Amino acid sequence: MIRKVNRVIQDFLRPIRLGIGKMxxxxxxxxxxxxVQGDRVDMKSVKSILFLRYDGKIGDMVINTLLFREVKKKYPNVKIGVVARGAAKDIVKFNPYVDEIYDYEKGKERSLGERVRKEQYDVVVDFSEMLRVNQMKLVNLCGGKVNIGLDKESWKLFDLSYKKSYDKHITEMYKNILKLLGIENPDLSYEIYSDKDVKNRIDRIVKGVEGEIIVLNPYAASKHRSFNRERILEISKKVLKDQKNVLLYIGEPSKKAEILEIIETLKCSRVLYPQLKGILDVAELISHAKYIITPDTSIVHIGVSKNIPMSAVYRLDTGDNNSIVWGPNSERVKQIFSKDVPKVGEEADINKFDVEEIVV
Incomplete structure (x- = not known):
């Protein structure tokens, strides 16, 4: 009851806060x-571009890598900066097309903005569909000479605006951004780089595997999008029917106890839970896989970046076209859909799918 009342209060206050913030x-x-030349940036005078990716979403950052590469390919002398948060920073940590990474911390927008302002970025690109007050503040304080935003035609803070296609893959939106920067017909593939330490660590794990690696990622950000124990066991048994397959689970440390209990239940020597140190370890391990099985999460985009075939399970779209906009966008990925239709106010359960649709 208290949560419901609090949600009602927050829903009431949000537009008021946003209105004050915009003022x-x-x-x-x-x-x-x-x-600015017409509806585009005059790139002849641009020496630096800053991309604001402060939401911490790993999958989004993976797809963003196409922007950094395509800009650097056409304008090799332009400095590229990226504002990033949490584990998403690791996705660009060793990216050769990124010159500077800025760590975003909520509540510290002023110090970050003042630091960026001193570096005098010519272009600042923001990806937010709805700017919260802290984000408005950051964009303002960065002091970009040209600010570019999504559907921001009516804003004074932004000089140029781009569109998002809600019935096409998100890379179409990134094409719109690149067009503003004078780049046509871009390569829309994405990529993740790691260093020798990561590669050596994963090589040691892979060398101990006798068989073809199948990676199973059971978990997403919410329980409604994660595989439950029953589904994990069903998928695992299906994979293990082929004696050549070795099943490797990935999942953050908080899931370790559950994964080890499932491994104990399976009683099979061809099931492993490797100890990984972060998202770059995950990406490097995935690059050695024969196949990936995962719910709708960043692992889909990491797998696509490594060109690995996979089965990816999605919930039915409920008007937002999520499976299209944020889908795999790869012919090597089979999309499987849960059949659950949620009641009003509830979330759909991703586990209502047919395991037999997974083809390993």
């Missing part, structure tokens, strides 16, 4: 019209 931060000290 404070939807402004720009000066318009650098010399850097």
């Amino acid at each position: 404070m931060w939807d402004k720009k000290d000066r318009k650098s019209l010399e850097l």
